[in-house]
Structure formats: structure tokens, C-alpha cells
Amino acid sequence: xxxxxxxxxxxxxxxxxxxxxxxxxxxxxxxxxxxxxxxxxxxxxxxxxxxxxxxxxxxxxxxxxxxxxxxxxxxxxxxxxxxxxxxxxxxxxxxxxxxxxxxxxxxxxxxxxxxxxxxxxxxxxxxxxxxxxxxxxxxxxxxxxxxxxxxxxxxxxxxxxxxxxxxxxxxxxxxxxxxxxxxxxxxxxxxxxxxxxxxxxxxxxxxxxxxxxxxxxxxxxxxxxxxxxxxxxxxxxxxxxxxxxxxxxxxxxxxxxxxxxxxxxxxxxxxxxxxxxxxxxxxxxxxxxxxxxxxxxxxxxxxxxxxxxxxxxxxxxxxxxxxxxxxxxxxxxxxxxxxxxxxxxxxxxxxxxxxxxxxxxxxxxxxxxxxxxxxxxxxxxxxxxxxxxxxxxxxxxxxxxxxxxxxxxxxxxxxxxxxxxxxxxxxxxxxxxxxxxxxxxxxxxxxxxxxxxxxxxxxxxxxxxxxxxxxxxxxxxxxxxxxxxxxxxxxxxxxxxxxxxxxxxxxxxxxxxxxxxxxxxxxxxxxxxxxxxxxxxxxxxxxxxxxxxxxxxxxxxxxxxxxxxxxxx
Numbered sequence: 141x142x143x144x145x146x147x148x149x150x151x152x153x154x155x156x157x158x159x160x161x162x163x164x165x166x167x168x169x170x171x172x173x174x175x176x177x178x179x180x181x182x183x184x185x186x187x188x189x190x191x192x193x194x195x196x197x198x199x200x201x202x203x204x205x206x207x208x209x210x211x212x213x214x215x216x217x218x219x220x221x222x223x224x225x226x227x228x229x230x231x232x233x234x235x236x237x238x239x240x241x242x243x244x245x246x247x248x249x250x251x252x253x254x255x256x257x258x259x260x261x262x263x264x265x266x267x268x269x270x271x272x273x274x275x276x277x278x279x280x281x282x283x284x285x286x287x288x289x290x291x292x293x294x295x296x297x298x299x300x301x302x303x304x305x306x307x308x309x310x311x312x313x314x315x316x317x318x319x320x321x322x323x324x325x326x327x328x329x330x331x332x333x334x335x336x337x338x339x340x341x342x343x344x345x346x347x348x349x350x351x352x353x354x355x356x357x358x359x360x361x362x363x364x365x366x367x368x369x370x371x372x373x374x375x376x377x378x379x380x381x382x383x384x385x386x387x388x389x390x391x392x393x394x395x396x397x398x399x400x401x402x403x404x405x406x407x408x409x410x411x412x413x414x415x416x417x418x419x420x421x422x423x424x425x426x427x428x429x430x431x432x433x434x435x436x437x438x439x440x441x442x443x444x445x446x447x448x449x450x451x452x453x454x455x456x457x458x459x460x461x462x463x464x465x466x467x468x469x470x471x472x473x474x475x476x477x478x479x480x481x482x483x484x485x486x487x488x489x490x491x492x493x494x495x496x497x498x499x500x501x502x503x504x505x506x507x508x509x510x511x512x513x514x515x516x517x518x519x520x521x522x523x524x525x526x527x528x529x530x531x532x533x534x535x536x537x538x539x540x541x542x543x544x545x546x547x548x549x550x551x552x553x554x555x556x557x558x559x560x561x562x563x564x565x566x567x568x569x570x571x572x573x574x575x576x577x578x579x580x581x582x583x584x585x586x587x588x589x590x591x592x593x594x595x596x597x598x599x600x601x602x603x604x605x606x607x608x609x610x611x612x613x614x615x616x617x618x619x620x621x622x623x624x625x626x627x628x629x630x631x632x633x634x635x636x637x638x639x640x641x642x643x644x645x646x647x648x649x650x651x652x653x654x655x656x657x658x659x660x661x662x663x664x665x666x667x668x669x670x671x672x673x674x675x676x677x678x679x680x681x682x683x684x685x686x687x688x689x690x691x692x693x694x695x696x697x698x699x700x701x702x703x704x705x706x707x708x709x
Contacts, residue, residue, distance in 0.1 A: 216247055220359040221587070222352035229254040229353055248360050249302060255323075255353035256298040262350050263291045271342060278475035283333035286479045287343065293449065293487070293515065294326040294354070301357070313365045314591075314693045318517065318559065320358040321590035322537040325557045326515075327351045328586050329536070333477045355587050362589040398457055398494075398702075402435035412437060417445045417456070417466065426450035436496065438463035444470060444483055447516070451488035458496035461525040461546065465497040471506035478531055482513035489517045489538075492701055497525035504529040504550060504573045514540055514558070518694075521545055522703045528553070529570065535560040535594070539692045543703055548604055552582035554594060555618060559691050561595045563706060568604040569612050569634075578607075579641055581615030583622040588651070593623035595686035598706065601663065602632040610634075613641040617652045617674070625678075625686045627657040628709065635663030638670050648672045657683040684709055 213234065217226035233250055271284055297319040304312045304319075327347050334340040404420045405412030412435075414420040420434045431453045438459040445466055447454060458464025468483030470476040484498045491514070502509035511528040512521070517538035524545045526533050532549035535556035542562045547554060550572035554562070569578045580601070583594045594615075603612070613636050615624050639656070642648050652674030656666055669675060676682075688694040689707040698705045 216360065219363040220356040222356055225349060225352040226356040251357040251360055252298055252301050255350060255357050256295065258353050259291065259295055259298065259350035262346050266291065266346060271339065275336065275339060279477055280334060280336055280339055282480060283477045286333050286477055287330040290326040290330045294323045296449065297323045313361065313368065316361045317358065317365065317591045318539055320354060320361060321592055323354045324351065324358060324587055324590065325537040327354065329479060333479055358587065358589045398433060399435045402433040404434045406434060407437040408439040408441065416443055417441055418443055421447060421451060424451050424454055427452050429453065431455060433457060436464050440465045440467055442467050444468045447486045447488045447491055449487040453490040454488060455492040456496065457494045460495050461497045461523055464495065465499065467499050467501055469500060469502045471502035471509035473506045478508040478510060481508060482510040482534060484512045486514040486516045486519055491516045491519040493524055494522045497527065500528035510534045518697045520698060520701050520703055529572065531555060541688065541692060541694060541698050543705055550578050551576060552579050554580055555582040555584065557584040557592050559592050561597060561688050561692055562599060563597045565599045567599055567601045569607065570604045571607065571610060577641065578610055578612040579616045581624050582618040583624045584618045585621035585623050586619045588621055593625065593686060593691065595691055596626045597628055599629040601629060603634050607634045611636050614639050616641040616643050617648045618643060620649045620651050623653040625655045625657065626659055627683050627686065629659050631659055631661040631663030633662030637668035640670050640675060648674055650674055680709065
């Protein structure tokens with residue numbers, strides 16, 4: 141049978157006719173794709189449109205209207221994890237607003253809106269009188285303050301999702317999944333911050349509805365994404381530019397004299413405009429679309445740095461990971477919750493750090509003591525030292541990339557629930573306290589639809605010091621959907637042959653996703669690994685899902701940052 145793709149090789153068609161024929165084919169293909177995309181989106185809401193239209197008939201049509209509307213909402217809610225809350229929230233909104241025609245994608249936007257409304261109500265009632273009644277211990281008070289920040293971040297992401305879905309959902313699928321995944325993580329982190337059981341239960345109850353509704357929105361957009369991918373409609377986010385990625389910023393970041401072109405200079409000896417990094421950050425204009433560079437000269441800066449959520453597109457560059465060092469010592473034992481213990485905390489999107497060291501000097505006896513915490517979307521750390529003991533690197537949420545960094549620690553020292561690729565880095569376990577075991581990762585995915593996970597690619601995993609008396613594992617599952625992949629990395633022989641450690645008991649949830657792919661070195665042998673259902677053997681295609689190109693959609697925003705990176709395997 142003749143392949144139709146080779147039709148142009150038969151018959152006498154001149155070059156002009158051939159060009160016109162190919163152009164018509166391309167046009168028909170584009171029309172087909174646009175038509176299919178419309179079908180996908182209309183299918184989600186068509187029953188709701190019919191239901192809303194019937195609702196206008198009044199009189200004897202009320203029962204038919206309610207039935208049609210209920211059926212349409214139920215059909216959409218079937219893809220969610222919390223079907224009852226989805227049905228009740230969307231059903232009531234659509235029933236109350238039946239006079240307004242529902243346009244394509246409106247149902248998805250409504251799911252986000254009801255989640256935002258519910259979270260706003262929870263935030264209004266989230267007061268110290270309600271949460272901390274009769275409780276005044278330092279950790280709980282600090283955890284409450286963290287919750288206020290986290291709820292604010294969650295609302296910001298719901299706002300971003302609403303504003304981005306004004307156009308076609310298909311155009312911003314990856315952004316939407318990232319922001320909704322992070323929204324759910326913020327709410328979970330708020331709950332996790334309380335050790336006191338009674339308070340934790342109260343907080344969980346306050347946030348139960350908004351958490352479920354956020355999860356439902358994530359489930360709906362994930363379903364849309366799967367349908368779109370199945371018919372090859374997905375537009376890869378690698379073709380979209382971050383707001384700051386203009387030609388001027390690209391040239392600036394890729395230049396060799398980045399320090400000379402800095403907008404602000406920090407120096408301990410007074411040779412710069414600022415003596416602290418914090419003072420320099422305060423001078424950065426809020427929500428700047430122009431990239432601003434802060435050069436921090438060599439020296440040890442004893443301060444806790446916080447890049448606030450309004451400080452967008454900031455680059456901090458130092459004189460080298462061992463020359464420019466930011467040092468702090470906040471820790472859990474002395475009364476600071478894990479989330480707020482970071483020496484360097486990043487909230488503002490589009491952040492880049494280059495050639496600096498970040499450490500938490502609290503020591504192993506202080507337990508959780510974070511060196512670096514990032515919850516900033518599209519944040520990059522290039523040639524940085526990240527040094528602490530327990531919980532060194534908190535890759536909290538959103539999309540993050542680490543390249544040519546040194547990461548030191550002991551217990552769970554790379555943890556969080558971001559979509560993160562750690563590439564060409566040195567991972568260097570240290571000696572923990574007597575009786576402790578080392579675990580390199582503790583990934584915190586809590587919802588099957590979150591697009592999160594830790595990907596460790598082309599790294600070197602070796603001991604920082606003598607580890608002959610210490611058991612060291614690749615990780616343990618912090619949450620039920622914990623997702624971690626090691627690929628193309630060199631593992632020294634000090635890795636325990638079992639590879640992975642349970643969080644509790646002697647096994648792990650079957651829902652986790654752990655994998656090792658094409659690693660090398662004595663510690664990479666999988667012969668004696670734990671026999672968990674969630675520890676998988678993966679193919680090249682599976683491993684490709686955890687690359688910069690797939691997990692981070694990062695070819696544009698990382699490439700424009702002037703940072704070396706590998707997009708795939």
C-alpha cells in the first residue's frame with residue numbers, strides 16, 4: 141500500500157504547486173487541531189450549558205433543569221478525589237447562577253473560584269483566638285504566623301490560576317498544574333507546622349474544605365491535560381517566555397561581567413552601597429518585570445535573608461560558593477518551626493542565585509535547621525554551597541533547578557514538594573548524631589495529581605567525611621505519594637544496599653514512586669534493594685518524564701538565565 145505521506149513523490153507536480161499543496165495540508169492540520177481542542181474543552185462543560193439553558197424555562201421545567209445540571213456537574217466531578225465537595229460546591233454555584241450562559245472553560249474557572257472563596261473565608265476566621273486559645277508556646281505561635289504567610293501564598297496562586305485561565309486553558313496547562321499543586325502544598329505545610337495534636341486537628345478542620353476544593357481544581361486541569369496530550373494538542377511551555385525573559389535580560393545574564401553590571405553592591409567592608417543583603421533586597425521595587433542584579437562581595441554575612449513574594453526577578457551573584465557565604469543558625473530545638481528556620485528563604489518568582497554559599501550553623505543536635513528554602517516558581521541555584529545537617533535544602537514548592545551545587549546534610553537533607561531537578565551537583569552526606577541514620581531525600585507529594593517530585597540527574601553522591609559507622613539511604617517517603625528518581629548518577633559504596641528507608645514501620649505506601657535509572661558506582665547496585673511496590677523499574681521513556689524538559693518545562697526559562705543545563709537524558 142502506498143503511504144499517503146509520500147504522495148508528493150508521484151506525478152508531475154511543479155515546485156509552486158507542491159508548496160501550495162503543503163501549505164493547504166498545514167492549514168488543514170491546524171484547523172483540525174483547533175477544532176479538536178474546542179471539542180475537548182466544550183465536552184467538559186456542554187452538559188452544564190444545557191443544564192443552565194434548561195434552568196431558564198421555569199415552571200414545570202425545574203425538575204428537568206436540576207436533573208440535567210446535577211448530571212453534568214457529577215460527570216466533571218467524577219475525575220476528582222473529593223467528589224462530594226466538588227458536586228456540592230459547583231452544583232450550588234451553577235444552580236444559583238443559571239441565568240448566566242456558561243462559556244467553554246467556565247466550569248474549570250468556577251472550580252478555582254469556589255476554592256478561592258472557601259480559602260478566603262477560612263483565612264478570615266484564622267485568628268489566634270480561634271487557633272491558639274489557651275496556647276502560647278513559642279513553636280505554635282511561630283507556626284501560626286507561618287500559616288498566615290502560607291494562606292496568602294495559596295490565595296496568590298489561586299488568583300494566578302484564575303487570571304491565566306481567562307484565555308485557553310490549553311495554553312497554560314503546566315503553569316496551572318504547578319500553581320494548583322503548590323496551593324495544596326501551602327495548605328498542607330500550614331497543618332504540618334503544628335506539633336500539638338489538638339491544634340493540628342483544629343487547623344486541619346479549618347482548611348479541610350478549601351484543601352479539598354483546591355485538590356478538585358487540580359484534578360480537573362490534570363484531566364484536561366491528559367485528554368489534550370492524548371490527541372497531541374498540548375503546547376509545550378518551553379515555547380513561552382517568562383515575563384522577564386527579554387533580550388536585554390538574556391544578554392545581561394549570559395555576559396561574563398555580570399558583577400560589573402549589577403544594580404546594587406553589598407560589601408561588609410563598606411565598599412558597596414549596602415552592608416547587608418537584606419537592606420539591598422528592601423530597595424528592590426515590587427513585582428519588577430526587569431531583572432535586577434545584586435552583587436554580594438566576598439565575606440561571611442551573618443543574617444537571615446528573605447526574598448519576599450513581591451520581589452520578582454532578582455539575581456544574587458557572589459564571588460564564589462566558598463567566598464561569599466550567608467550564615468544563620470535558626471532551628472527547631474530553639475523554637476523556630478522548620479519552615480521559618482531557613483538562613484536563606486526565597487518567595488519571589490524568577491529568582492536566581494549564583495556563586496554563593498548558604499549555611500545553617502546550628503549543628504546536628506538542633507535537629508531541623510534549614511540552610512535554603514525556596515518556594516519561588518522558576519527559581520535557579522547555580523554553583524552554590526548549601527550546607528547544614530537535618531533538612532538542609534527545603535525545595536518547598538513550584539519549579540526549581542539546581543546545577544553544579546554542593547549539597548551537604550544528614551537527615552532528610554533534600555526535602556519538600558516542588559518539581560525540582562538537581563543536575564550535575566555533588567551530594568555530600570555528613571556524620572549525623574550518634575544513633576541516627578542518614579536519608580538523602582524526603583519528598584512530600586500528598587496528592588496523586590500534583591506534578592511534583594525530586595529528580596537527581598548526573599550527580600555525584602559521595603561521603604563528605606568518614607561514614608563507615610553510619611547507614612546512609614537514598615531517601616524515605618515523607619508523604620503517601622512521595623516521588624523521587626535518581627538517574628545517571630554516580631553513587632559511592634557507602635549507600636546502604638537496601639537503598640531506601642521506611643518512614644514508619646518496615647514498608648512504604650504502595651502509592652509512592654521511587655526509581656533508579658542507569659546509575660553507576662558501587663552504591664548503585666539494585667540487587668538487594670527493598671521490595672516495595674512503589675520502588676519501580678523504569679524505562680528510558682519513564683525517566684524522560686523527570687528531566688528539565690518534562691518535569692520543569694524549563695528549556696526557555698533556564699536557558700535564558702545563562703546557566704548550563706541538560707534538557708533531557
